[in-house]
Amino acid sequence: MTDLMPPITAPDTVSHVLADESAAARCAALAELKETRRRTSDDRATRRQHERGKLTVHERLELLLDEGSFRELQGLRRHQATGFGLETNRPHSDGVVTGWGTVDGRTVCVYAHDFRIMGGSLGAAHAAKVHRLMDMAETAGVPLISLNDSAGARIQEGVAALNGYGGIFVRNVRSSGVIPQISVILGPCAGGAAYSPALTDLVFMVRRVGQMFLTGPDVVSAVTGERVTTDELGGADTHGTFSGVAQFVHDDEATCLQEVRRLITFLPDNNQTPAPAYHCTDPIDRPNGRLVELVPTDPSRCYDMLEVVEEIVDDADFLQVHEDWARNVLCGFARIGGQTVGIVANQPLHLAGVLDIHASEKAARFVCLCDAFNIPLLTLVDVPGFLPGVDQERGGIIRHGAKLLHAYCAATVPRIQLIIRKAYGGAYIVMDSPAIGSDLALAWPTNEIAVMGPEGAARVIFRRDITDAHDPEAALAHFTKLYRDELVHPLRAAELGYVDDVIDPRATRCVVADALSVLRTKKTSLPYRKHSITPL
Known part of the structure; x- marks a missing residue:
């Protein structure tokens, strides 16, 4: 198996930054690597993300979670795929940030796509990170939140990407009714990727930036001749008003993520704990x-x-x-x-x-x-x-x-x-x-x-009496009142x-x-x- 692994030659690898023998130097180098990776070396990608009206992955996590509470997992993971230029493009995190944090002091597990890195596309390493986090959320009995902003399956990795989606789907189903699962659509979520939010408990979408569909506008046009935009096909209003796929729709990411925090206050950590109760300042005996x-x-x-x-x-x-x-x-x-x-x-x-x-x-x-x-x-x-x-x-x-x-x-x-x-x-x-x-x-x-309603019942029960009456309308009113007084x-x-x-x-x-x-x-x-x- 080792013969199939590509050599790690990039100068920013863990082996390079930790080459110094000094423990202090190693810690400093590690901290520098993590901070550099967090900022992302490609400022242009961040700029493009903002130009699309979207926040970066870390900006989203800061809005969703309590300040300073996020603990990242497998942030240094990199894919091991080769071919189609992948061996020279092996960024840390592999396009998804996973970890845990707190919302109003309650622990939640979160995974969030980083569209700046390979379009947030899913490959084998990316999927393995998500699987690992989902398993942790189920084992710990805490809510799972996904922030979706991904180009979909990483085509260069072929069936490995499809297999990764299958692992996500089966975990969605296994955790269904065990822990709350919340999906937030903050970018594209197309093809097979759309099934994961559909399998979760509650879906949030943001207008103009979030879209979900199985087949994109080009395929729709080729097959049916119908010309549609991504928003018309799978935008927030489409799924919030017509399909019913999205339970919550908001105008901007900040409001959306704040409402996710609000939702968490109504949900228990898992199916073994009671629904949250809070001190009530609104008098119970307040007259209505x-x-x-x-x-x-x-x-x-x-x-x-x-x-x-x-x-x-x-x-x-x-x-x-x-x-x-x-x-x-x-x-x-x-x-x-x-x-x-x-x-x-x-x-x-x-x-x-x-x-x-x-x-x-x-x-x-x-x-x-x-x-x-x-x-x-x-x-x-x-x-x-x-x-x-x-x-x-x-x-x-x-x-x-x-x-x-x-x-x-x-x-x-x-x-x-x-x-x-x-x-x-x-x-x-x-x-x-x-x-x-x-x-x-x-x-x-x-x-x-x-x-049924009194009038409808009267028409059925007293149909002949009403028809034969000298004044059918008066008869209908009489029998309607009779039925209402007797049975309603x-x-x-x-x-x-x-x-x-x-x-x-x-x-x-x-x-x-x-x-x-x-x-x-x-x-x-x-x-x-x-x-x-x-x-x-």
Whole structure:
């Protein structure tokens, strides 16, 4: 094997700088080498990085991590590949910086591509560094963050590069649900490289600098004749609004990395530790008087569920996930009484809050994420049903809706359902009803729980009476009121035991905080199985 290794002849190698016999001189030479490598000898590459509107790898790490906390691993590693000029181009770090640091004092492992060095491309040595760090993150039980800015596989290394990606993918999957994995797209992430972020838990993207796609604009043009830019094909807005690949989209790197730090405060280190709790300065018994004003009693009128959420949680601090995708459902992290909670809520401002294909997928993934990392779930319900239509049926709304149903049924974390207003049909069941295992079912006096809306039910049940009536409209109004009074009365579900309590909206925060406190010690035993079969 040694015959295949290229000779190390570059003057900046470790063997050269440590040739002096003096220990002090060796330490000084080593420090100089590391500092020189950190700055990168090619100032032009740094200048080009800035001209593209991008930060360098070390500037990014300084923004992401607590000051002075980063400890680099394998910074002196170099590739051993030959051919195509690689033997004379063997920079230290091999285009990726790996190590650990802290975010608000909590340890995280980070790997970050250095686009200035060989375009941040992945070869065998590059991949081995990433594999080593990923193994360390899993073993230590700490979050893993990747800062992606890479030209992709190093073509000169051939199949070795592809093998390296495979090693990353299998580690992404092995750590899934074990440690939080966060991907930040700060440059190109194309081809097979795009699968790693897709396998992680949460993806951040920055507009104008971050792109993800499997096939680039040139290939798209050659195959389909369609002319598109990289941003149109795989930019931040594409994935934040249309594909749903990115959960968070920001305008600049500094804001993006600050929001990554914010996200970390809501997540535990691993699946064996509880969700973080913080001292709460927002009074638990703070009355929620605005809630009475925010939600109209007329079920046909819309309102902004985001305002309801912000009124309930600590300090109106709600970190939305997928803010611009599937906007008919809200998902995100917050705290109530200092305890982290995941919130799922129908949004009447968009499509009246119905569940459709994308909303079901969005909520299902979020429920799974919270369940994996011991984050209690609060579900706020105001749902008229599933979106009807040929496109939805052909697109698989049954299968996609089943994903959300499966996610809730499988979740073992504390689960609280709060019915704000409408809760109709199968969508009521899917939105964490007691029938599928919610630990506490609450409702406001404005609740309407039924198989369908009162008017629709009246049209079905009393169809002939309405048709034969002298005044069909008056008959419809009469039978609608009759159905509402008999089966959709706000107290009816409580009388039947399907709601544990009907509460004053102004007491919502206090009641939910108390319930979370009681459910904190919840224990659930499940039958043995390798895993359930999710309706993917």
